[in-house]
Amino acid sequence: MALPSSVRIVEVGPRDGLQNEAGPVIATDIKVALINRLAAAGVSHIEAASFVSPKWVPQMGDAAAVMAGITRHDGVAYAALTPNLRGVEGAIESGADEVAIFTAASESFTRKNINCSIAESLERFVPVVEAAKRNNIRIRGYVSTVLGCPYEGDIDPSQVAAVSRELLDMGCYEISLGDTIGVGTPVRARKMLARVANEVPINQLAAHFHDTYGQALANLYAVLQDGISVIDSSVAGLGGCPYASGASGNVASEDVVYMLEGLGIKTGIDLKELAATGNWITQQLGRNNGSKVGLALGCSS
Numbered sequence: 362m363a364l365p366s367s368v369r370i371v372e373v374g375p376r377d378g379l380q381n382e383a384g385p386v387i388a389t390d391i392k393v394a395l396i397n398r399l400a401a402a403g404v405s406h407i408e409a410a411s412f413v414s415p416k417w418v419p420q421m422g423d424a425a426a427v428m429a430g431i432t433r434h435d436g437v438a439y440a441a442l443t444p445n446l447r448g449v450e451g452a453i454e455s456g457a458d459e460v461a462i463f464t465a466a467s468e469s470f471t472r473k474n475i476n477c478s479i480a481e482s483l484e485r486f487v488p489v490v491e492a493a494k495r496n497n498i499r500i501r502g503y504v505s506t507v508l509g510c511p512y513e514g515d516i517d518p519s520q521v522a523a524v525s526r527e528l529l530d531m532g533c534y535e536i537s538l539g540d541t542i543g544v545g546t547p548v549r550a551r552k553m554l555a556r557v558a559n560e561v562p563i564n565q566l567a568a569h570f571h572d573t574y575g576q577a578l579a580n581l582y583a584v585l586q587d588g589i590s591v592i593d594s595s596v597a598g599l600g601g602c603p604y605a606s607g608a609s610g611n612v613a614s615e616d617v618v619y620m621l622e623g624l625g626i627k628t629g630i631d632l633k634e635l636a637a638t639g640n641w642i643t644q645q646l647g648r649n650n651g652s653k654v655g656l657a658l659g660c661s662s
C-alpha cells in the first residue's frame with residue numbers, strides 16, 4: 362500500500378508524557394504552557410489531561426484546572442482520558458472536545474492499571490460513552506499491551522482484535538493500539554495490525570508506540586505501509602511506564618515529524634517550534650530530552 366500523503370499526530374505528551382513524571386506534582390502553569398506551545402507549533406490534536414483518580418495518578422490531579430487554563434486554538438481538538446462516569450462528567454464540564462476510554466488486551470495489565478477485568482472495563486465504559494454521545498463529544502478508544510505485556514509476555518493478536526472490535530462497536534471513532542512497554546518489532550507490529558484490521562477498518566486505527574527498545578520509529582514506518590495515518594507521540598519522548606523497568610516514553614513527536622517530512626508526508630506541524638517546545642519542557646522538568654531530533658536541532662526559546 363502507498364504511504365499516506367498526510368498523518369495526524371495525536372500529541373500525548375501533556376497526558377501520557379507527564380502522568381508518570383517522578384518527583385513533585387508539576388505546576389499547572391507549566392502543563393498549560395506546554396499545551397499552548399504545542400498548539401502554536403501546529404499540533405491539531407492534543408491529549409491535554411486525564412480525569413482519573415488522583416490517588417492512582419497524582420500528576421493528573423489538576424485536570425480541570427489545566428483544561429480551564431489553556432487558550433483554545435481554532436482547529437485544535439483538546440482531548441481527555443476518562444476511565445469512568447465521574448471522569449467523563451469532569452471532562453465534559455471542562456469543555457473537552459474528545460474523551461478517551463482505555464483498556465488493554467491483557468487481563469493482568471488491565472487489573473493493575475484500572476483495577477478491573479477487561480470485561481468489567483467495557484461495562485464501565487457504557488455510561489461513559491452514553492454521556493459523551495449525549496454531549497456530542499467524540500470518543501476514542503485505547504487498547505494497551507498490543508505487542509506485549511509486562512506480566513503476560515506475548516499477546517495474541519486475536520485478543521487485541523477482539524477488544525478493539527468491542528470498542529469500535531461501543532461507538533469509538535478511532536482505536537489507538539498501544540505498545541505500552543515498547544517491545545514490538547516491525548514484523549510483529551504488521552502481523553498484529555493485519556489481524557486487528559480484519560475487525561476494525563484501518564482508517565479507524567492509530568499507532569501508539571512507546572520507544573523502550575528503540576523500535577518505535579521502525580515500527581511506525583512498517584505500519585505506515587499498511588495504511589496507518591494517525592500516530593500518537595509525545596514531545597521530547599516524555600513518559601515512561603510504571604509497570605516496566607527502564608521503560609521510556611512514547612516515541613518522540615519531533616522524531617516522528619522529522620521522519621514523516623523525510624518521507625514527504627505532511628503533518629501541519631512546525632518542526633522547529635516543536636523542537637523548541639521539547640527543549641523547553643525538558644528544562645522545566647529537569648530531565649533529559651528523549652528526542653534525538655530535538656537534541657540535534659538544539660532549538661530553544
Ligand SMILES: CC(C)(COP(=O)([O-])OP(=O)([O-])OC[C@H]1O[C@@H](n2cnc3c(N)ncnc32)[C@H](O)[C@@H]1OP(=O)([O-])[O-])[C@@H](O)C(=O)NCCC(=O)NCCSC(=O)C[C@@](C)(O)CC(=O)[O-]
Pocket residue numbers: 377380411412413414415416417418442444445447448449463474475476503504505506539540541569
Ligand atoms: C479507574 C479507577 C478510578 C478505579 O479505581 P478504584 O480504586 O478501583 O475505584 P474507586 O471507584 O473505588 O475509586 C477510588 C478512589 O478514586 C476516586 N475516583 C474514582 N474515579 C475518579 C475520577 N474519575 N476522578 C477522580 N477521582 C476518582 C474515588 O472517588 C475514590 O476516592 P476515595 O473514595 O478513595 O477518596 C482507577 O484505577 C484509576 O483512576 N486508574 C487510572 C489509571 C491511569 O490513569 N493509568 C494511566 C493511563 S492508561 C495509559 O497510560 C496507557 C495508554 C492509554 O497511554 C496507552 C498505552 O500506552 O498503552
